[in-house]
Amino acid sequence: MSTDFVIGESSEPQTYDVVVIGGGPAGASAAIYTARADLTTLVIDKGLTAGAMGMASKIANYPGLPEPIAGTDLVRRIRDQARSFGASFVDGKVLRVDLKAEPKRAWTGSAEYRGRAMIIATGAMGRTNRFAGEDRLLGRGVSYCATCDAAFFRDRTVAVAGNSDEAIDEALTLTRFASRVHFLNPRADFLAPEGLVDELRAHEKITVHPSTRIKEIVGDTGVEAIHVVGRGREEIIDVAGIFIYLQGNVPITDYLDGQLPTSGEGCIVVDTTFQTEVEGVFAVGDVLCTHVKQAAISAAEGVTAAIAVDRHLHGREGLRPDWSR
Amino acid sequence: MPLLDAEVKEEVARRLGTLTGPVRLVMFTQEIECEYCSETRQLVQEVADLSAHVTATVYDLVADSARADELGVDKIPAIAVIGERDYGIRFYGIPSGYEFTSLLAAMETAAAGEVDLAQATLETLSRLSTPVHMQVFVTPTCPYCPQAVVLAHKMAVASPMVQSDMISAQEFPHLAMKYQVMGVPRTVINEVTHIEGAADEPVVLEKLREALRARREEQ
Numbered sequence: 001m002s003t004d005f006v007i008g009e010s011s012e013p014q015t016y017d018v019v020v021i022g023g024g025p026a027g028a029s030a031a032i033y034t035a036r037a038d039l040t041t042l043v044i045d046k047g048l049t050a051g052a053m054g055m056a057s058k059i060a061n062y063p064g065l066p067e068p069i070a071g072t073d074l075v076r077r078i079r080d081q082a083r084s085f086g087a088s089f090v091d092g093k094v095l096r097v098d099l100k101a102e103p104k105r106a107w108t109g110s111a112e113y114r115g116r117a118m119i120i121a122t123g124a125m126g127r128t129n130r131f132a133g134e135d136r137l138l139g140r141g142v143s144y145c146a147t148c149d150a151a152f153f154r155d156r157t158v159a160v161a162g163n164s165d166e167a168i169d170e171a172l173t174l175t176r177f178a179s180r181v182h183f184l185n186p187r188a189d190f191l192a193p194e195g196l197v198d199e200l201r202a203h204e205k206i207t208v209h210p211s212t213r214i215k216e217i218v219g220d221t222g223v224e225a226i227h228v229v230g231r232g233r234e235e236i237i238d239v240a241g242i243f244i245y246l247q248g249n250v251p252i253t254d255y256l257d258g259q260l261p262t263s264g265e266g267c268i269v270v271d272t273t274f275q276t277e278v279e280g281v282f283a284v285g286d287v288l289c290t291h292v293k294q295a296a297i298s299a300a301e302g303v304t305a306a307i308a309v310d311r312h313l314h315g316r317e318g319l320r321p322d323w324s325r
Numbered sequence: 326m327p328l329l330d331a332e333v334k335e336e337v338a339r340r341l342g343t344l345t346g347p348v349r350l351v352m353f354t355q356e357i358e359c360e361y362c363s364e365t366r367q368l369v370q371e372v373a374d375l376s377a378h379v380t381a382t383v384y385d386l387v388a389d390s391a392r393a394d395e396l397g398v399d400k401i402p403a404i405a406v407i408g409e410r411d412y413g414i415r416f417y418g419i420p421s422g423y424e425f426t427s428l429l430a431a432m433e434t435a436a437a438g439e440v441d442l443a444q445a446t447l448e449t450l451s452r453l454s455t456p457v458h459m460q461v462f463v464t465p466t467c468p469y470c471p472q473a474v475v476l477a478h479k480m481a482v483a484s485p486m487v488q489s490d491m492i493s494a495q496e497f498p499h500l501a502m503k504y505q506v507m508g509v510p511r512t513v514i515n516e517v518t519h520i521e522g523a524a525d526e527p528v529v530l531e532k533l534r535e536a537l538r539a540r541r542e543e544q
């Protein structure tokens with residue numbers, strides 16, 4: 001068991017002018033503009049392949065980029081551009097925020113971040129559908145956090161469902177405890193860096209099941225098995241635990257804890273400058289339901305919100321386009 | 326070898342510098358110490374050394390059984406975080422990893438003696454006429470767990486009827502087994518209701534009410 005000591009909420013973390021949650025096309029584009037407007041800018045993002053852009057293998061319709069480009073490469077380029085103007089990026093999954101505090105706060109598992117303004121850009125890759133048995137067996141073998149719960153599965157057989165770098169990392173964590181890890185990839189390929197995929201495939205405790213989906217999680221008082229469908233056949237695999245890292249298509253707003261009003265579909269509600277009901281808090285990109293889900297549209301929303309943030313922080317009325325310097 | 330490195334110490338000292346009242350860390354161990362007893366003892370001493378507001382006292386669960394009974398401590402390692410009075414904040418198992426955050430938060434809450442809970446929660450808690458026991462099972466590697474622990478501890482401060490324990494599932498496997506813990510955080514209220522995951526305040530409040538109803542039906 002670890003005996004290191006994490007200090008969650010340090011007393012005086014740096015206060016940024018702008019904290020952006022989510023570094024996809026929307027969040028990273030906003031950061032280009034806020035950083036260029038000399039606002040200290042921090043972007044918190046949980047992973048390059050965790051967003052919609054990370055899933056897109058080829059983008060051919062992003063203005064100015066006629067050659068098809070991988071989604072991850074496009075995001076990387078937008079982030080690098082933001083960095084070149086002084087924006088900072090940290091890896092982390094935001095678990096909780098306090099939007100009413102001044103400055104506003106966001107917490108990952110290990111740190112607190114503060115911003116005078118906040119831009120929410122976590123996209124819409126949240127899950128909606130639950131598998132049969134999933135809710136009933138949550139905490140009884142169904143888990144979304146191997147780092148938290150792996151120790152309960154010492155010498156047991158478990159399964160992991162997903163195909164992102166997060167899913168692979170968690171499967172590798174489980175191998176330290178479990179006797180066997182069945183990796184259920186709903187797709188034929190992986191959405192993760194090659195080195196990580198190689199590590200997964202080579203691990204003696206891991207069995208990879210490509211193109212395999214869960215039909216039902218079976219168990220009475222705890223998980224006993226999973227019913228899976230893959231490549232034309234159905235199978236029951238005996239497991240004591242199932243760790244789920246799949247993506248869906250609803251806005252990711254769980255960490256907001258109801259602090260912002262959402263529409264019936266769970267989308268954040270904003271005004272024409274992309275400001276939410278809470279002053280100084282903006283939302284852009286796929287977390288809104290007002291647009292066609294396209295990278296260029298998300299990027300443009302990020303830019304519009306960034307200009308509004310600048311105005312908000314400087315109490316400026318007019319919009320000053322930034323032609324060049 | 327100190328447990329806390331210089332950087333962590335500096336940060337903790339700065340944070341404890343803002344405590345608004347005295348805090349006592351009352352730690353229980355045993356002559357033949359348990360697996361993490363000596364580390365927990367060392368931890369409370371190192372933390373207490375960082376602030377003039379904080380004192381650490383170490384008791385032996387067996388030799389000082391009267392003190393243990395008074396604080397309702399029945400297993401080790403244990404820490405009772407005590408402010409102006411004993412609010413019922415307990416840690417069973419070493420508060421390492423992410424739970425160190427919960428320890429610091431508990432010290433701040435105990436020092437202040439007041440909490441920022443919703444009005445509905447405070448009202449329900451103020452009407453309690455029977456004891457409520459909240460046990461939050463955690464692992465040190467769980468980033469979601471402090472949220473559940475901190476909320477339970479705040480509820481303890483808000484009502485003299487509530488005692489809230491952080492319990493390290495790995496250090497107390499028999500309790501983890503008894504309460505069928507296979508995922509954390511798992512909060513058990515009065516042995517009857519339980520919450521999976523770091524739930525919001527209204528959800529915890531509803532589960533607390535459910536536990537109270539279950540008790541009334543039992544009687």
Ligand SMILES: Cc1cc2nc3c(=O)[nH]c(=O)nc-3n(C[C@H](O)[C@H](O)[C@H](O)COP(=O)(O)OP(=O)(O)OC[C@H]3O[C@@H](n4cnc5c(N)ncnc54)[C@H](O)[C@@H]3O)c2cc1C
Pocket residue numbers: 021022023024025026027044045046047048049050051052053054055056057058059060061062092093094095121122123124125252255284285286287292293294295296298
């Ligand atoms: C398979 C696929 C193909 C597509 N093809 C195209 C195309 O060809 N052309 C096109 O224009 N659009 C395409 N799209 C749509 C486009 O990808 C999205 O509209 C766009 O990426 C939305 O940008 P965003 O920044 O709002 O969200 P996302 O790209 O989803 O980015 C959200 C970011 O937030 C981060 N995040 C989420 N939760 C947290 C948290 N709690 N803490 C910290 N960070 C968090 C994620 O890591 C992610 O980086 C495609 C989408 C998919 C799924």
